Amino acid sequence: MKIVFASTPGQEEEIGDLIKYFYSGIMPRYFSDREIKEFERLGVLHNESSQDAYGTLRDAFYVMASLQTLISILESPKPIDHHRALFLKNAENLRYYGLFFPFGFDSFLPGRKCADSIFSVFAPAANQLLV
Numbered sequence: 001m002k003i004v005f006a007s008t009p010g011q012e013e014e015i016g017d018l019i020k021y022f023y024s025g026i027m028p029r030y031f032s033d034r035e036i037k038e039f040e041r042l043g044v045l046h047n048e049s050s051q052d053a054y055g056t057l058r059d060a061f062y063v064m065a066s067l068q069t070l071i072s073i074l075e076s077p078k079p080i081d082h083h084r085a086l087f088l089k090n091a092e093n094l095r096y097y098g099l100f101f102p103f104g105f106d107s108f109l110p111g112r113k114c115a116d117s118i119f120s121v122f123a124p125a126a127n128q129l130l131v
Contacts, residue, residue, distance in 0.1 A: 007060035015060065018067040019045045026074050030108050047098045055097070063097050066090040074108050 022045060027036050039045075045067075069090045073083045087105045094101040 005057040007055060007057055011057070011060040011064065015063055015067065018064065018071065022067065022071060026071060026108075029074075042102075043100050045094075045099055045101060047100075059097050062093055063099065066093040066097075070094075079105075079108070 023036065023040070027039070031039070067090075070087060073079060073087050073090075076083065079087075084105045087108075091101050091103065
């Protein structure tokens with residue numbers, strides 16, 4: 001008999017936060033609002049299965065680590081060839097664990113940056129209005 005542990009609610013929440021950050025902090029730098037809305041409609045970075053759980057404790061850990069690594073790579077000032085291999089490995093991990101991630105490294109090249117990223121609906125506000 002083999003005992004496996006299900007992912008914890010804390011892990012589920014952290015994965016959800018990382019996905020939200022990917023949509024609000026990373027995607028607006030490279031894609032227009034129209035493209036991001038289409039990604040949401042297609043279910044990018046969401047489970048391909050109907051369930052919300054990420055499986056076992058181990059699976060959820062790998063999903064979190066892969067998302068954190070991709071975010072780190074895409075936030076680096078100038079991605080290099082070493083980043084390409086790391087990006088591809090972690091993108092494949094996300095696909096293996098059931099998340100829909102249709103992007104390649106070239107989708108996030110510095111020349112691909114979106115000029116209107118500062119005005120994106122998905123980007124967080126730079127300040128807050130106090131009433």
